[in-house]
Amino acid sequence: MSRRIPRPFAVGAPPTPGATPAPPGPAPGADGAAPSPQAASWYRLDAADRLVAVSSDWDRFALDNQGPGACAGAVLGRSLFDFVLGEPTRRLLELGLAQARRSGRRRTLAYRCDAPDRRRELRMVMTPLLGGSVLVEHRLVSSRTRAARTVQPSAAPAPAGWRRCSQCQRLQASDAAPWCEADAVGPSQWPAGQRLAVQEVVCPDCQARLPEEAVADAG
Ligand SMILES: [Zn+2]
Numbered sequence: 353m354s355r356r357i358p359r360p361f362a363v364g365a366p367p368t369p370g371a372t373p374a375p376p377g378p379a380p381g382a383d384g385a386a387p388s389p390q391a392a393s394w395y396r397l398d399a400a401d402r403l404v405a406v407s408s409d410w411d412r413f414a415l416d417n418q419g420p421g422a423c424a425g426a427v428l429g430r431s432l433f434d435f436v437l438g439e440p441t442r443r444l445l446e447l448g449l450a451q452a453r454r455s456g457r458r459r460t461l462a463y464r465c466d467a468p469d470r471r472r473e474l475r476m477v478m479t480p481l482l483g484g485s486v487l488v489e490h491r492l493v494s495s496r497t498r499a500a501r502t503v504q505p506s507a508a509p510a511p512a513g514w515r516r517c518s519q520c521q522r523l524q525a526s527d528a529a530p531w532c533e534a535d536a537v538g539p540s541q542w543p544a545g546q547r548l549a550v551q552e553v554v555c556p557d558c559q560a561r562l563p564e565e566a567v568a569d570a571g
Pocket residue numbers: 517518519520521522554555556557558559
């Protein structure tokens with residue numbers, strides 16, 4: 353059973369190879385409120401995708417979101433992929449890391465990491481370092497309040513057939529149904545206050561959207 357790492361899986365801004373990473377820190381929310389992202393600001397992988405360093409705020413995010421088992425002492429030395437939920441998400445991350453290493457250039461991946469009552473857009477920045485290491489940073493782009501909706505993600509198929517894209521956070525009720533925002537799911541399908549069981553996948557749109565080469569302002 354996999355435990356998610358503190359989602360500094362919200363992604364941030366990488367320094368130049370060899371430099372000391374400067375965690376970007378959460379930006380103020382678009383609504384002016386201080387967001388509380390479920391993401392620490394950065395972590396560093398070795399050439400075998402093992403977590404070898406994490407940002408100083410890692411444990412705080414871990415304790416807030418996943419508990420002591422996700423603190424730095426428990427994850428350092430382990431593979432990043434021990435903590436990634438769902439094969440499609442794993443493949444997308446593998447692709448981004450491979451592209452960064454192969455090209456020697458920074459890659460970015462826009463994604464959503466919502467809280468029950470907040471819609472959050474983040475950017476993951478993967479910067480290749482010397483010897484196959486990669487610095488992965490999570491940067492909060494925007495954060496807005498919304499009506500609280502809570503999902504229960506799982507790598508296994510959800511009983512009711514609901515799926516959620518791990519990248520854009522849209523939901524799909526069944527194979528033939530369109531992908532839609534959580535706010536667009538009516539109360540008959542998702543009663544207020546109820547936790548929706550979802551299978552964590554990557555939607556076709558996000559599968560087609562390969563990690564982009566970092567733009568000049570990414571770091
Ligand atoms: Zn998606």
